[in-house]
Amino acid sequence: MASIGEALGIALDLHQAGRVDEARTLYGRILDADPQQADAHHLLGVLLGQCGDSDGAGASIARAVALNPARSDFHLNLANLRRASAAIDDAGRHYAHALALRPDNPEAAARLGAIRAGQGVEEPALALADSVLDNAQAVSVEALTALGIAIGRFDGREETAAALLDRSAAREPASAAVQAQLGLLRQRQGRLDAAAVHYRAALRQRAEFPAVLNALGALALDAGRLDEATACFTRQAASDPADPEPYRWLGRLHRSRGRSGEAASVLAQAEALAPGDRDTGVALAVTLLTLKRPDEAEAVLAALAGAGPDDPLVLYNLGQARAARKDPDAALAAFRLAVALAPDVGDLLHALGNGLTGIGCARQGARWLERALPLGGERVDWHRSAMLAVLYVPGVDPERRFALHRRLEMVTAAPAPLARPSVTPDPERRLRVGYLTSDLRAFQPIARNTLPLFENRDRAGFEVTVYAHVLEPDGTTQRFRALSDRWRDIAQLDDATVASLIRDDGIDVLVALGIRFDHNRPQVCRYRPAPVQVGFHDAATSGLSEIGYIVTDRVMTPRHGTERFTERPLRLPSFYLAAIPADAPPVGPPPMLRDGVTRFGCFNNPAKISDETLDLWARVMGAVPDSVLVLNYLDAYRSRRCVGRIRDRLAAGGIDPERLRIGPTEIEHPAAHLARYAGIDIALDPFPFCGSTTTFEALAMGVPVVTLPQDTMVSRWSASMLRALGLDELVAGSGDAYVAIAAALAGDPARLSALRAGLRGRLAASPLCDGRRRARQMERLYRAVWRRWCRQQG
Incomplete structure (x- = not known):
């Protein structure tokens, strides 16, 4: 009859040969004969663990540990079972026992180090990592990788983690998981190119690795490798269709x-x-x-x-x-x-x-x-x-x-200065003029006001380049493009690149159009890409010291006015310029002749209709009994709050809100919009931001405009137009005068009819519609400031 030791050897041979059922039976007989046989309990536990019976395995190996607590291998295998079942603290205790019993056990050191690192116990974990590195060949790749991942969480310890993971990769170069972890580690270190190399290596081993595809895609996107990023996220979505992340x-x-x-x-x-x-x-x-x-x-x-x-x-x-x-x-x-x-x-x-x-x-x-x-x-x-x-x-x-x-x-931070523009300070040579703008589109006021300048420019004396930030070009945009010598689309370029482009084009005079409006680009001017920089069609100062001049006129910016500018004003005889729309309806008689009701009107943006403006209008309507006020502006009066504010303010001024008429709340075709002026007798200008395009349109339709200029350029556009037309009597010097002018017009239908009948002709013959004259005036301004700059060059 075999001894217990001989039977245990036979059982182990059967176990190692894969004859599991026979080995399990023999381990059981040994334990029936000797329930205190620790090795049999241990080996049976190992076999049960291999068969997937983790509870049975744990019980058997725990019994072995209890019978012989001095065996390092018993503690190591029990720790592995506890770790697999997520009993991390218990696993750590048994790894520590295994290591105490056998200090040269690198597998136990690696496992314990990973647990300590995961628990945030930094110094012991690092000491264990050092001992593992000295004996890495005796440690499983799984344990090396686990320790490397855990140690990598410590700030500033990535190199230790990388060394462990590198050992794992050397042992199993085809391990996608190890390459993925090395990529993650290099990414945390900021070594993004190295991270991408490891991620690609992982994908060579496992083509559909969602986490790695995501990480590599994000790196590629941030680095501007857009095609690679697209491929990564597309593959990730295909490999895990239920994950929303790649679609994001x-x-x-x-x-x-x-x-x-x-x-x-x-x-x-x-x-x-x-x-x-x-x-x-x-x-x-x-x-x-x-x-x-x-x-x-x-x-x-x-x-x-x-x-x-x-x-x-x-x-x-x-x-x-x-x-x-x-x-x-x-x-x-x-x-x-x-x-x-x-x-x-x-x-x-x-x-x-x-x-x-x-x-x-x-x-x-x-x-x-x-x-x-x-x-x-x-x-x-x-x-x-x-x-x-x-x-x-x-x-x-x-x-x-x-x-x-x-x-x-x-x-805002001052940009790094560009190299000095390489232009020749010749005061009489052909000038290169650049226009910086986003507004060259149909129905844009700036486009309407500058098109005659382009149509009538002196091509022999001036070369024109447009730097256009036009997001939705249309037929008007193409018209400007055809009238330019050179066209630069800048919508996709940053300010520094645009400035460099202007400098490289050798622009002498850069004209910044309406820089506070729309998508215009004031910061480009801060690079000083051109020797002379001019603001044009803005509503006030730009506030930028890099813009040397602002174009205005003698009425809009009177000498010794209170408004301050960083720029030097360049005063034209008159400022506004446009063509009377070809599709403008004929001018008809004042509608008051039909029923005796005076219709005051304002087709300006309601943002301009201040409470003070409404108070003054209430006084006008009070002075003209039974008059009504007609308001219209695109679709702005959809806002009940906007309309309510106007009604309430008029009511506070003693005016029945029923005397207010609101136009359509949908945007109309320009010709239909102009036709609405046929229902207006007198236009009332708001303040302190007065009309401009709306004033011109009213005058083109024969409707006189009463205005009250203030102390700002933006409040004096209408006054400038009226004075250019010789209609100084419509420019009020005070609120009382404003009321008196409007009431006098309303009370004199014959005068109003005569004025209405002649206004369009007067406008057409005025400087406001003379594109050729204005083009020459502007070119003289450009030449004057250019000569001034040339003189300053010594």
């Missing part, structure tokens, strides 16, 4: 490439996979707004707001969608709630300020816009909005207004 990344990628349609498609897939995910929904909605699909954007955001009504980001974007959908009141409600929830987020304050300004509450809007400025850092668009809004507010102290305009330069 593809959305970001397509947006960065200007492919909004593709971005919307993949973001919609991500949103379908993770409905209600806030970041995905917001990204999708913003993309839909870019595609001018505000109804769909609002639907996405409204669902998010329903689930999370206190999320300022969702509310902000919901407001943007409602504004794009032409519902300014609902937009304002969303912006107000967002600001109440997050009063220190500049985007929210800025949006609320713009929204209030747009419906005519400019005083409130300007305050919110100025509150946003300290939170926006160098956000040039925020500064431009504040610079514009303050011009709508009556009674602003000139020094405060000037300080606000100077703020843009004061708080």
Whole structure:
């Protein structure tokens, strides 16, 4: 009969030969004969673990440890079982026992080091890692990798982790998991190129490895390797179709490439996979707004707001969608709630300020816009909005207004200077003039005012280059392009690149058109890319010391006025220039002749209609009983709050709100818009931001305009036009005079009829429609400032 020792040897042979059932039976007989046989308990536990019976394995090996606690291998195998069942603390204790019993056991050291690192016990973990590195060949690849991953979590210990993972990779070079971990480690170290090498190595071993595809795609996107990023995220989506993450990344990628349609498609897939995910929904909605699909954007955001009504980001974007959908009141409600929830987020304050300004509450809007400025850092668009809004507010102290305009330069970093423009200071040579603008499109006032200059320019004396940030070019854009010597599309270029382009083109005189409006680019001028820089068609000073001149006229900017400029004013005899629209309807008689009712009107942006303007209009209507006031501007009067403010202010001035007439709330064709002047007897100009295009249109349709200039250039455009037409009597010097002029016109139908009948002809014959004369005047200005610069060169 075999001894216990001999039987144990036979059982172990059967075990190692894979004859599991026979080995298990024999281990059981041995334990029946000797229940205290620790080796039999241990080996049976190992066999049970190999067969998937982790509970039975744990019980058997624990019994072995209890019978013989001095055996290192018993503790090591029990620790492995405990680790596999996530009993980490228990596993750590047994690894520690195994290592104490056998200090040269690198496997136990590696496992214990990984646990200690995971528990944040730094020094013991690092000491164990050092001992493992000295005996790495005796450690399993799995243990080396686990220790490397855990040690890598310690800041500044990545090299130790990398050494462990490198040993693993040397032992198993085809391990995708090890290569992935090395990539992650190098990425944390900031060694992005090395990380990408490891990620690619992992993908060579496992082509569809979602986590690695995601990591490599993100690296490629940030590095500008857009095709590689697209391939990675597309493969990730194919390998794990239920994961929304690659679709989110593809959305970001397509947006960065200007492919909004593709971005919307993949973001919609991500949103379908993770409905209600806030970041995905917001990204999708913003993309839909870019595609001018505000109804769909609002639907996405409204669902998010329903689930999370206190999320300022969702509310902000919901407001943007409602504004794009032409519902300014609902937009304002969303912006107000967002600001109440997050009063220190500049985007929210800025949006609320713009929204209030747009419906005519400019005083409130300007305050919110100025509150946003300290939170926006160098956000040039925020500064431009504040610079514009303050011009709508009556009674602003000139020094405060000037300080606000100077703020843009004061708080934005001065760009690195460009190399000096290589231009020849020859005062009489052909000049290179550059125009920097976003506004050369149909129905844009600046386009209307500058087209005659292009059509009548002196090609022999002046070469013209346009630097165009035109996002949606149209037929008018193409007309300007055809009239230019050179055209540069700059919408996709940053300011420094545009400035370098202007310098390299050898521009002598750079003309910045309307830099506070639309998508214009004032910061380009800060690089001083041209020797002479001129502001043109702006509403006030740019506040930038790099712009040397501003074009105005003698009425808009009288000498010794209170308005301050960083630029030197260049005064034309008159400023405004346009052509009477070819499709303008014929001028008819004053409508008051039909029924005796005087119809005052204003077709200006309601942002210009200040409370003070409404107070004065109430006085005019009080002086002309039974008169009515007709307001019209694109679709702005959809806002019930805007209309309500006007009605309430008129009522406070004693005027029945029923005397207010609001025009259509849809945008009309320009010819239909002009035809509406046939229903107006007298146009009332707002202040302190008066009409410009609207004043010209009224005059072209035979409607006289009564204006009240203030102390700013932007309040004196209409006065400039009227004086150029010899209609000084329509320019009021005070509120009382304004009321008297309007009432006198209303009370003299014969005078009004005669004035109306002759206005279009007078306008057509005036300097306001003489493109050739104005082109020569502007070219003389360009030549004069160029000669001045040449003299300064010594």
